[in-house]
Amino acid sequence: MNIYQPLKSIQESIMELENYLKNELxxxxxxxYLYEIEKFRKHYKNPGKLxxxxxxxxxxxxxxxxxxxxIKRTVYAIKKYxxxxxxxxxxxxxxxxxxKIRDGKENPVQLQELLTEQELQKLLEPREERYPILTKRNQIIMSLLVNQALLTSDIERLRIGDLDLQNARISIHKTGITNERILDLKADQILLFYQYLQEEREMLTTFRTEKENYFLLGKLGAKITSDDINYLVSTYKKNFTKKLTSITIRQSVIKLKLDQGENLRKVQYFAGHKHADTTEKYKETGVDALQNAINQFHPIR
Incomplete structure (x- = not known):
């Protein structure tokens, strides 16, 4: 009997679980999630029978x-396990x-603090970058935040195979909190993506990243991370008085679509929300609109 077999089996099981999670998260x-799952498995020696x-x-x-x-995060991890x-x-x-953990206080969406359409468009204006080789890549990131309202995790996991430039579409994979979806690309995005693939990405690609086929790369050739994206967004803050993060950009785009009369279900699909009530939080009521007007035009301000 091979006494090392059980240990090997456990290690292989952990690797298999990790690869499964990486497909979505x-x-x-x-x-x-692996940390929370490991704690759970230590507490219950036979979790498969629970x-x-x-x-x-x-x-x-x-x-x-x-x-x-x-606790909600732990439950999400256990569900994925x-x-x-x-x-x-x-x-x-x-x-x-x-x-379902119902006693978690979720941060309400502060509708009055979100960006206007004009402010969102300001994020798409060309600017001089510290590293010229990253100019188009950074423009692509901002365009995906503003036009498709993607999460940073959506962007960092994009592969070239997720792009369908011929049909002007991009595929977004499901995660633990969002559904998969296929979104339309803007006309100017198609040209930008094509130029990046033909020029900048060719120069950024290394032997390792060529195999992984990630769409957006850093200056050293590795795939970008959520931290990279959040840092890029932070460099725009000096031009805004409102709170500016990748999340507030996403929230602003979702609210704008609803304000413009788009169907709730279509916006839910666009955002990847698993439940319609998540999307409904972005709808402005008559009371909200009145309060926003007071905040905007109050003489003391």
Whole structure:
């Protein structure tokens, strides 16, 4: 009997789980999920045999130490773990599927603080970059934030195969919090993408990144990260008085579409929201509109 076989089997299982998570999640999220899953597996020696109530008992245990938002993240990780077990046919049903943590206080969308259409367009204006070789890449990133309202994790995981320039479309893969979707590209994006692929990316590509086929690369040839994208956005802050992050850009685009009368379901699909009520949070009520007008035109301001 090979005494090393069980250890090898465990290591292979962890690698398999990690690869599964990487198909849908950003590297940072994968790292966090693996940490939470490992804690869960240490608490329950046989997680594949657990029922709904067993997992709820674990949630109640977490409540004694962690805040609701931390617990929600842990539950998301556990759900993905059981999704993996189902897809690899180790179990038949996900016992955590219907668990919802309702006491987590989500940050409400501050509609009055979001960017206007003119302010969003300002982010697309050409500018001189510190590294000229990254000029088109940076323009592409900002265009994906403003035109398609992508999350940074969506952008960092884009591969060349996700682009369909002939039909002016881009495929966005599902994540733990968003659905997959196919979005239209603007006419100016098509030319920009094509020029980047033919020029800048050719110069940025290394032997390693050529195989990985990631669309957007850093100056050293590695794929960009969410940190790279957030840093790029931060360099625009000096031109804005409002809070400017990749998230507020996304929120502003979603709200603008609803303000312009686009169908709620279409906007939900566009944003990748799994539930319509997530999209509805961006709809401005009559009371909201009145308050915004007061805030904008109050003489004391």
């Amino acid at each position: 950003s590297e940072a999220t994968v790292k966090n 029922k709904y109530q067993n997992i709820m008992d674990y949630v109640e245990l977490l409540r004694k130490t962690y805040n609701p938002q931390s 059981y999704d993996y077990l189902v897809e690899t046919e180790k179990i038949k049903q996900n016992p955590a599927q219907n668990i």
